[in-house]
Amino acid sequence: MKKVKIGIAGLGRLGKVHAQNIAYKIPNAELTAACSIVPAELEYAQKELGISAVYSDYKEMLAKADIDAVAIVTTSSEHCWQIEAALDAGKHVFSEKPLGTDLEQCRKAEAAVERHPDLTFMLGFMRRYDKSYAYAKKKIEEGAIGTPYLVKATGIDPEALVEGAIRFAKTSGGIFLDMAIHDIDLMRWFLGSEATEVYAMGATFKHPEFQAAGDDETGVAVYKFENGAMGMIHVGRTAPHGYHVETEIVGTEGSIRISAVPEKNQARIYGPGGVLTECVGSFPERFEEAYLVEMAEFVDCVCQGRKPGVSVYDGTKSTAVGYATTEAWRTGKPVKIG
């Protein structure tokens, strides 16, 4: 079995997750290079992952490292040019979401992908690879709920991590671009249709810092889709019970609801206040397995010359919807999409 040699770009919190999955948990992958502008991250790569080929310059890694593919886990604004450069250097590419931070970038990335039809490109919409979401998709394809016509998505970060969100409130692009991209992708995926109009609003009741920064703590949006279906999104940053990601797909013959209680594990405590279910505390905890499955899928696609289920166009379209949602939120008016 020939292993796919991968270089990772970015070794922050999520970068470390991907790096360890590639290095240790995917049989047909090998982590052979790492790149970061943060010296401590390169030290981590050398000491913890045993990688000697470390680079502070991304282009240098592309030029010199012994790699078949790159995994891009850098700041969102760097994704598109790094994707383009890697593909042009003949490397397969896995990139974290979002594809880019503006649509022009996204189009360039699309063009690069189209220029290299022989190379594998995959975008990290990892929720699609979560056991529960993949099961829901399979059930829907089997006809379990008839025709899906409404997706209700909730994504709330834990209050425990709110300080980080406050710190980045000015530069995050606003709550919808920051928080809703996965939900937008899931709506499109489950409904099999594209959004045509959005109306949105926000509120800030707990941390005025968000509004001071021109952002909101909580956002709500509704969508119309080409095929007549609808979507509802509720995103926020202050869930006291943990990291709350919940999705319901409503169809003509039934519904599937995922994670109404974002349970940490299968233990329930019967104690003085009642019966308590503890909840997951963060997205790496909730989607630990999905991150692994998604990267394994990328590597398998490279090995087998298959195209992954998530294309570059999913990235552009979800970004476009994110921008439209943000415009609707800022203007208070419905916004047409596409």
Next chain:
Amino acid sequence: MKKVKIGIAGLGRLGKVHAQNIAYKIPNAELTAACSIVPAELEYAQKELGISAVYSDYKEMLAKADIDAVAIVTTSSEHCWQIEAALDAGKHVFSEKPLGTDLEQCRKAEAAVERHPDLTFMLGFMRRYDKSYAYAKKKIEEGAIGTPYLVKATGIDPEALVEGAIRFAKTSGGIFLDMAIHDIDLMRWFLGSEATEVYAMGATFKHPEFQAAGDDETGVAVYKFENGAMGMIHVGRTAPHGYHVETEIVGTEGSIRISAVPEKNQARIYGPGGVLTECVGSFPERFEEAYLVEMAEFVDCVCQGRKPGVSVYDGTKSTAVGYATTEAWRTGKPVKIG
């Protein structure tokens, strides 16, 4: 203990529920008269409830029957004038929701209530008297979830009863007036604020008859409130699993969610497909106890000269929001309220 003598107007499905509660289950109430334009219903009153004073004319009942109060469970379009007539005849009034079918009617009912400050008037927003909703309200008042700022409400009638809904699609006033009035009242109640703007949309994927009648099978709406809070409503008519009423109140320090699974009882069946929870089949099953508690509260208010928690203004305001939602749905544009 002096009993409150009540005459009931309307003995359809829900009228019978109220009649039996008054007749048999509320110690300090007595059902002494009944009125209906349907002969079979008067026969029911005589034979099943043992009431001799039956009337086919509402005004005649008011004039002749030995009653302290009336319970109005007639067609929605009759509510307002019947309220007015009863109050002017010196009777306490319980009226089923909605208060009226247009705002002009509602204002007249308001005026009648104001003319008779000594008489008790109560509107049948019975969900407020459901054990779970009342508990949620109490918890919120105790501060359990901080400041509530978002209500997410779902109300879906069972597919099993869809034929009736199809039959009345042309005359129902549209899905939001027909289905959302309770959810609108609950949003106002839990948030302690009035809606100022609404945006809405609908879809019909299962029964084209709804769209043919100018209605929709499913409706979605979002609301802004005076105090900055928000609301999301999803109403429908095709729940395959039963009668689905679910409400979540999101606050700064926590959330309360009611009936995510509208369980029929506490038995769970572990069988070939997995673990199954059967669900309630209809609103009388789900709110059986709430209908009793609400009527008992009305009777207690009459006895004690207290004002019920639900006022005539709740009826007008919820109706106004219902109309605005309907306009938003029909025009596809956000609509200002009030």
Next chain:
Amino acid sequence: MKKVKIGIAGLGRLGKVHAQNIAYKIPNAELTAACSIVPAELEYAQKELGISAVYSDYKEMLAKADIDAVAIVTTSSEHCWQIEAALDAGKHVFSEKPLGTDLEQCRKAEAAVERHPDLTFMLGFMRRYDKSYAYAKKKIEEGAIGTPYLVKATGIDPEALVEGAIRFAKTSGGIFLDMAIHDIDLMRWFLGSEATEVYAMGATFKHPEFQAAGDDETGVAVYKFENGAMGMIHVGRTAPHGYHVETEIVGTEGSIRISAVPEKNQARIYGPGGVLTECVGSFPERFEEAYLVEMAEFVDCVCQGRKPGVSVYDGTKSTAVGYATTEAWRTGKPVKIG
């Protein structure tokens, strides 16, 4: 409709529940007399229930009151002779469980019932009339779980009420007689067979007062049945989360589990510790509706000359099993029954 006139004996906590149900909530019943050795209870009957015919002597009530039936809610040791006296006086009888406190008494009650085949006798195994238990029974009769062969029953009183249990520990007859009689009846009912052997044990870890009084805080027992089926019982007095009654019936094709979480209502609180379900606090709260349904069934049986589902023999047999369980617990040896 002729109403059944009932005299109640005993107006303690549970007596009051029955009295109010009879007086106010059962259309074809009337509470016309009350008897108690506690003056305050008779005062309650007069003032709160408006009953003028009150008695401090049970036999006097039987002789003088205008009653068709009696509801016996007195101390367990009085049940049997009161049943006998009432039947011999020509009254229908509803008696709270247990039938009696020794088997000799039970046999006398059986004989009295047999002497009066025209009179209705019903024993208060109210769990059979709980919505969830009745549903489970119906499902089992419909074949939903094949042949039932194992019942696992749990019944734990709330820690909040433990002081009362400690006070009566010396005279209660031990935890199995005090706590397990409902579970024993349910095992027999669901399995459709009689217990032939029992093995039992107990433990006291929280309140040494129980062991000091010759009792135990928690008891565990296993049973063999005539038809080869089995039973497991866990009873206790120290549930911190509320009143925990849970029952599972295991069959060849599936299982039904009732009240794994003894939820207070359908609201769930998403708060700092996770997702919390509050629980019922006591048996009157958990079985409020069952007490009403059971009494209504008794009254209907009287009216229609029907025999209730719970016979006097159910009382004797459950008592016999309770005694055998107690002997097994005290001796540490398996005990044959019957």
Next chain:
Amino acid sequence: MKKVKIGIAGLGRLGKVHAQNIAYKIPNAELTAACSIVPAELEYAQKELGISAVYSDYKEMLAKADIDAVAIVTTSSEHCWQIEAALDAGKHVFSEKPLGTDLEQCRKAEAAVERHPDLTFMLGFMRRYDKSYAYAKKKIEEGAIGTPYLVKATGIDPEALVEGAIRFAKTSGGIFLDMAIHDIDLMRWFLGSEATEVYAMGATFKHPEFQAAGDDETGVAVYKFENGAMGMIHVGRTAPHGYHVETEIVGTEGSIRISAVPEKNQARIYGPGGVLTECVGSFPERFEEAYLVEMAEFVDCVCQGRKPGVSVYDGTKSTAVGYATTEAWRTGKPVKIG
């Protein structure tokens, strides 16, 4: 980082799980040899795992292979001598449960472990490494439920796999030795005490083949422990809904219940019959992650010279309790242990 080189003995269903974990998912482990008496398994090792050093003779592997440790996943009756031989050959040992099939064997294994205090020995009670069980243990150690005094354990294999169980019914040693060893270990672990007496019974209602083979389809047992605590076990082979492993630990201040619904994932289907939770289908699905965590712990123990939480004595004691339970079941009498 030096990797621990491991040779695996046995590549059946569970052997393959361990082999893949060692080969691909544990950074500091390496699968360098494999041994099996089944030629197809050795072919699997060569082709799928890329292992050239394969052996049909266990002792030959010990003598010749480049290994630091062995993972024994052979037939239960081979465990003990293989443990002894490996330790005497200077290898660290991971052995699947049960330790042995009779107590004499177990004592020999104990002696071997004691002879080699410098070598790591670990027994595969993998449930202790399951996320939910480990969490429960941690909570208990933190005092969340006070003093634990009762463990209620249920373990039921899926009806879907019953044919295999029927095939081995004659040689399995009976349902308690075959099915209850994990539950016995968990009782001991959670209670921190040893069982002193057991009473047991069984039943067969669905597949008479079990009784024909001298076995039972379902078994029930109750235990007394040295410290006064108690245990209840229910094992079976015919769960229609999937693989049902459920455990409750009852303490003086609360309880923890694990997997009351053995959910497959977090999706719930709202469909015609109600709300359905699909369940896990087998032990490898339920404990997939626990098998990995346990092996990683073994490898870490080897690397760091630590002793694992599960000792050889846990194996002997659980086996002794399993034998006593089997004797109690066969004789119908309580059996003293130890």
